[in-house]
Amino acid sequence: MNTENQFINALKNPDTQDLAFRKLVSDYKERLYWQIRKIVINHDDADDVLQNTFVKVFENIKKFKRNSSMYTWMYRIATNESLNFINKKSKQMGISGEKFILDKINLLETDPYFEGDIIEIKLHKAIANLPLKQRIIFNMRYFDKMKYEKISEILQTSVGGLKASYHHAKNKIKTILNE
Amino acid sequence: MNDLLKKTPFKVPKKYFELFEKMFLRKIGLIRNNDGFITPVNYFNTVETEILSKVNYSSFDNSLRNYVLSFSAIVATIAILIFFEENKLKKLELEEFFLDQYLSNNSAYEIADDFDSNILSYDLVIDSYNSISPEDIFEIKIFSENPYNLNIHENE
Numbered sequence: 001m002n003t004e005n006q007f008i009n010a011l012k013n014p015d016t017q018d019l020a021f022r023k024l025v026s027d028y029k030e031r032l033y034w035q036i037r038k039i040v041i042n043h044d045d046a047d048d049v050l051q052n053t054f055v056k057v058f059e060n061i062k063k064f065k066r067n068s069s070m071y072t073w074m075y076r077i078a079t080n081e082s083l084n085f086i087n088k089k090s091k092q093m094g095i096s097g098e099k100f101i102l103d104k105i106n107l108l109e110t111d112p113y114f115e116g117d118i119i120e121i122k123l124h125k126a127i128a129n130l131p132l133k134q135r136i137i138f139n140m141r142y143f144d145k146m147k148y149e150k151i152s153e154i155l156q157t158s159v160g161g162l163k164a165s166y167h168h169a170k171n172k173i174k175t176i177l178n179e
Numbered sequence: 180m181n182d183l184l185k186k187t188p189f190k191v192p193k194k195y196f197e198l199f200e201k202m203f204l205r206k207i208g209l210i211r212n213n214d215g216f217i218t219p220v221n222y223f224n225t226v227e228t229e230i231l232s233k234v235n236y237s238s239f240d241n242s243l244r245n246y247v248l249s250f251s252a253i254v255a256t257i258a259i260l261i262f263f264e265e266n267k268l269k270k271l272e273l274e275e276f277f278l279d280q281y282l283s284n285n286s287a288y289e290i291a292d293d294f295d296s297n298i299l300s301y302d303l304v305i306d307s308y309n310s311i312s313p314e315d316i317f318e319i320k321i322f323s324e325n326p327y328n329l330n331i332h333e334n335e
Binding site for chain 1: 214215216217218219222223226227229230231233234
């Protein structure tokens, strides 16, 4: 039995789950935070989504079928939680998810938790113009240098579809940056 | 030498030296490339405590308890089914036993009489023992004794 399997068993066992979950949070909090932060942009929102993600992971660990790695499974939960968060907030405000993100990007210059330069802000603004799912695909491929197979596993989309989405996203960003 | 340096035609991009350190550290992996995003100081230590306080371990225990209860209910149902099946078998055994008793304790003429009157059946055999209490039936079965093989009649 490999280490990950043993760790998952420890998470499912009521006698060891407390300690195992502490280790899980400690090991994965930063990686998941940055995935979420790239989607929701704002630190406070990322903080909310990160906490919800771990609560969901805890509540659903007994249903985890081990069809993928633990991290892939958590990454999927984090992505879904981020999208749900954007949909919920944008609905409350009566705007689209894309508009919600664009508003957040426009506040980056005054955001105390953003220290990027003008070029980075320009790139984020261009990315914010993409449809939500295309934006997530672009982030995974461009920033995280993730393989299409891995993205496909997380987003449960075909590799061909992902390649097409990334290609369209890249072209749109190029056009916006050249304007 | 100094004059030579002053006259150099080479230039660097604007803010090159300000950005160099950041870019270089990112390149060698000492700074995670978060594309300008940062977090409040000590955030990752405090968030861990917050997450752990939100997790309700008792809810996990409750769900486990529910599984145990469901499992117990299934086991109880199976036990009841087995009990009824066994009882059915015992009833059959009892019927066979009564039939044996009937055949061994009645003469051929008596049995022939019963056949003539078309009333021979398990029910008849069992009915004929209805007057005996259940305790006696089991006693008979255990000790293979009945009012006939106790030779009560002979002694009389």
